[in-house]
Amino acid sequence: MVVSVLPRIAARRPHVLTIAPAPVTDDLLAVRLAAESEIARRGWPVADSPADADVVLVAGGLGRRMTALVRSVWATVPRPRVLVTVRSAGELGPGLDSAQERLARGGDSSDRDRVEWARSADVDLTDDNDGPPGVIMGGAGAPVMAGLADDDRDGLALDALHVALGPVLPHWPAALVVHALLAGDLVTDARAEVLDVPGPREVTRRRDAYTPDHVRLDSLVRVLGLAGADRAAARARALRDGEPAPGELAAFGHRLARSRTLAWTLGGIPLAATDHVAVPEPTVEARVRALAAGLGGSLAPPVRPAPHRAAAALVGLELGAARLALAAMDPDTALGAGPVEPFRPAERHEHHHHEHHG
Amino acid sequence: MTLLIMAAALGAVAVVTGIAVFVVDSMARATFLLLASFVAVAVLLLAFGLAYLGIVVVLMMTIEMMIMVVFMVMLMMNPAGLEPMTMVHNRAGSRVIALAVFVVLAAGALLVPWPTRPAAPGDPTTALGADLMGPQMLTMTVLGLALLATIVGTVALSVSPGSRR
Amino acid sequence: MADPATLLPLLLLAPALVVVAGLAAAGGAVTSGDRATAPVVETLRLLTKQRRRTPADDPLLARIGLTVLPVAAVLALAVVPVGLPGTGAPVDLEVGVVWFNAMEVLAWFAVWTAGWGPNAVTALVGGYRTLPLGLAYELPHMLAIITPAIAAGSLDPARISAAQHGLWYAVWMPVAFLLYLVSTAAMAFWGPFAAPLGRDLAGGAGAEHAGLDRLLLHAGRWMLLVAAAAMAVPLFLGGGAPPPITGPDPFSGPAWSWFAIKLLVVLALLLGLRRVMPVLRMERFATLAWVVLIPLAVAQALVVTVVVLV
Structure with a gap:
């Protein structure tokens, strides 16, 4: 009995991770705003990261790269979990109801349902397999994690880190990826890319819909x-x-x-x-x-x-x-913005602190 | 007898974790093992009834490791630093230095005429304080304040606007 | 030690801390406009949730850290005189306040390794933020702890608590009490000092932890906050004794009842801090500590020392 009661209680307060495409039309913007409003109305917490999520809510139709992104994010969400896609604000209520019901019954299961190796903030954004642009790579073998930055003002060569920030971050602009170069926690370079929306482009909005x-x-x-x-x-x-x-x-x-x-x-x-x-x-x-x-x-x-x-x-x-x-x-x-040329990893010098094995 | 066995066990833990610091290939693990080594020594002090000294070793060594980590992350940004990296360089030189230091310290431990009388009565914490601070109170106070003023001044300068590139 | 009567408080220490931490978390949920049952539901949710790993991670180090956090909180509470028979503390330690502080400091190490382990940038930066936070607030915290110890002439929390029968130290050294409250929030990286678990970093040190790992981090944080709040009672509020102004004890209940009331007041003050202040950025909390709080703490310690010596 306990086995069936626990998920039901846990599902009373699911954490929702909303993934929305760039608001190229007013309708897409409306779905994102309605989703935030509906989640708040139900008193459900907003998930900080995929690790924190029970429900992944896709708010609006996605393009090719956003779809790939959702797939890789979904792979990192721990079970029990539910994926729900809504295309209009009207589908939200029934969609979230069914998500909660499925979660109470143990969540979605599928062949892809095992937790795979992946990160959350810096997900694999490309389809090619030899490493996404600007994304730090992990895994065994010869990981390329940190290159050397240009000489600092003191003449010291510091390690620098190439990361893709977004778009699955709290309070982050929809579909935006910032390819950043970090030295410690300092942003030393940043380039923007909007997934599925290469820029620059013109936007026309109905001015009366959103004041x-x-x-x-x-x-x-x-x-x-x-x-x-x-x-x-x-x-x-x-x-x-x-x-x-x-x-x-x-x-x-x-x-x-x-x-x-x-x-x-x-x-x-x-x-x-x-x-x-x-x-x-x-x-x-x-x-x-x-x-x-x-x-x-x-x-x-x-x-x-x-x-x-x-x-x-x-x-x-x-x-x-x-x-x-x-x-x-x-x-x-x-x-729109991008696409962005990948950061070239710096030549690997023998660092005064790093003596690599092998 | 129990104390002796305990001392031997804790000493062994301290030495093994100390050696492991140079064997592992991750900065974070090395830091953790170094702290573990110090904590083993601290427990040894606690077992000898030197509560204050033992606890202060834990306190100060943890803070010290944390300061080390600040520099580690600042200078070698490397997510989780799990890129294998050796903790040793200048092998020959470091061996000579390590051996020389060990010989000096071991000789000191063996040659110093340790007192054989039983411990003085009274609170060991008070005795330690009086011994350390008694004759040098003024120096310590002035140094402490100067150091603190330097730290506060440095922080105030470094967070003032326009100090970034 | 073999006497069951002395072992019982030690055995009950961890469960009692978990219960009080749960109550504090419920208070925190209500303060932030949530339901009071939220912590219970969250706990069940995290218990039914799968754990998770990331590429090229160091799960051993991360899980050592995540386990050390609640353990350090329990060990810190062990020396706090909570109003038990005898000296009041589950473990009577002559240098109790130093032990207490050492356990708090171990907690930073725990959060840092928890953030380091997953090998992801948000978690790493989150864990890294613990270090400037801890270093900046350890000095005012330590000075705020030492000031009552100077006045009482002892490092034993039970003696410090007994030394203030005439006048609470919260009244006689208000700056130290205030500094203790603020630095306690920072030690437990809570409220305005939650940057290590910041939302800007998708949960910071906890961004990549799920299930039991996440529960250990969040529950451990509440336990640490409660343990640190509990120490304020013997240090500044006269421990289990009734307030000095009432004369004879109006309740004349057990000592722990007064302790519990005072603990609730301290926790309420800490929860209120969250209401008045947003989360501070690293630059802001560092400036506050080094430029404002530390000089204040030194001045307060100096005043108390001079008064005690004269």
């Missing part, structure tokens, strides 16, 4: 969520998904813009590391304040940079600061 306030609130949900200001993030999401009175929006924006703790937490992150200006605001703090202050007003929608511009602004930031910066800039992945 400037929707756009602002969606960016704020991400920044506040990443900053760990969970209550404010939940409030922003409720306002985004609901029908708030204009006064409510302005009051919320005013409170955010005035918050000293938030300003201190977000302070000191520049958004203008390069010559290419991604957004008009010089810092994350100013950007968030501008987003908050614009709520409930009649200002034009905030400037959302193209992904490659946003990625360039991450260079020189610590990883945590880079995440906040990206969320605050909130690049429009519908504009």
Whole structure:
């Protein structure tokens, strides 16, 4: 009896990992927003990573590379687990109901159902088998994990790490991959790619479907969520998904813009590391304040940079600061980016600290 | 007798984990084994009734390993560092140095005229403090404050805006 | 040691800590707008969930770390006078506060190896963040612990607790008490100091752990938080004794009842900290510790030392 009761209790609060394609149409954006809203309404937690997920929710139809990505992510989700795909906002309710029911009965099983070797944040993104571009490779044999960066300002050659960040990360722009070069936890180079959407391209949106306030609130949900200001993030999401009175929006924006703790937490992150200006605001703090202050007003929608511009602004930031910066800039992945030339692993020198076996 | 057996066992653990530090091919495992070696020595001190000294060895050595790891990750970013890597270089030189240091220390341990009287009465922690700090209190205090001021100053400088590239 | 009466508290220590940590987690769930049953459901969920590995990982090292975390929390609690008969602590140790601090420090090692093991960048950076966090908050933490010890003239938590019958140390050295609370949250990488398990790193050191591994990490964190909160009671709040202002004990219950009430207050303060502060970035928490908290801690220790000597 216990065997059947436990999964049922565990399935009462499934953690959901949502994977959404780039919002190249309003409908795709609508599915992603509806999914976030529905998961919050049910009180289900959002999974931090594939390791934390019970339900993998694919919100919208996917292209070839996103499909490959879902396949490799799914392979790393521990059982019991359920995969559910919805193509419209209307399918969400029944889809999540059935996911919970399947989870309570022990989850999906299939031939691919064993946990395979894979990572979560840096998944294999390509179909070819001799190593994806810009993705660190593991496994036995001769792993190529770290190359040598250019000489540091001190003349020391430091190890550098090539990683593909995203798109399965919390509060990360849909379908965006940032090919980054890391030295420690410092981003020393970054290039953007949007899976299945090579850029640059033009986007036309129905302006009436999503107001400037929707756009602002969606960016704020991400920044506040990443900053760990969970209550404010939940409030922003409720306002985004609901029908708030204009006064409510302005009051919320005013409170955010005035918050000293938030300003201190977000302070000191520049958004203008390069010559290419991604957004008009010089810092994350100013950007968030501008987003908050614009709520409930009649200002034009905030400037959302193209992904490659946003990625360039991450260079020189610590990883945590880079995440906040990206969320605050909130690049429009519908504009597309990439494809990206793979990073060439640096020539392997005999390092003063590394003496490799064999 | 029990104490002797325990001392021998803990000594063996310390030596074996100490040797293993140079055998394993991962920085993280080497760090872990080095800490294990120190903890074995700390337990030995505890068994001798030197509670304060033993616990401080655990405390300080763990912190020390952590500081080592900061540099390890900072200078050799290598996810999990599992790329096999030897913990030894300059083999010949290091052997000579290790042997010389061992001989000096072993000779010291054997030749020093250890006191044969029973331990002095009173709290060993207090005695240790008085012995270490008693004659040098002013020096220690000044050094400690200077060191702390240096650390705080360095951190304040390194986190000030514009220090990054 | 052979006496069953002395062994019983030791045997009950781990289960009791698990129960209180569960209650604290339920409080944390309610504070963040969740159901109070969430920790129970989460525990069952993680117990039924498969564990998981990543390519070229070091599962042995990771699992040693994940196991050390709850064990260190139990060992830290072992020297806290919780109001048992006798001196009050399950294990009576003359240098108890040093032992307690050493066990807390072992927990950083645990989180670091847990993050290192999976061989993935988010987990590695998460584990790495434990180190600057621990190093920055160990000094104010240690100074906050040592200050009551200086006033009481002993490293034994039971004696420190007994030394404040007239006046709680929380009143006489408020800065040290405040520093203890803040650095305790940092030692348990909780609330504003949760960067090692940060959402920006998809769960940081825990990003790649599933099932039992994940349960050990999260439960161990709550256990550590509770153990560290428990030490605040003997150090600053007079241990199991009733508040000095009430005169004779109004409840005259067992000593542990007062201990439990005070522990709940300390835990509530720590949970409240999560409400007022978002998660701090590394740059922010390092600045706060080194530039503000450590000088404050030194000043407080200096004041107390001078008063004790004069």
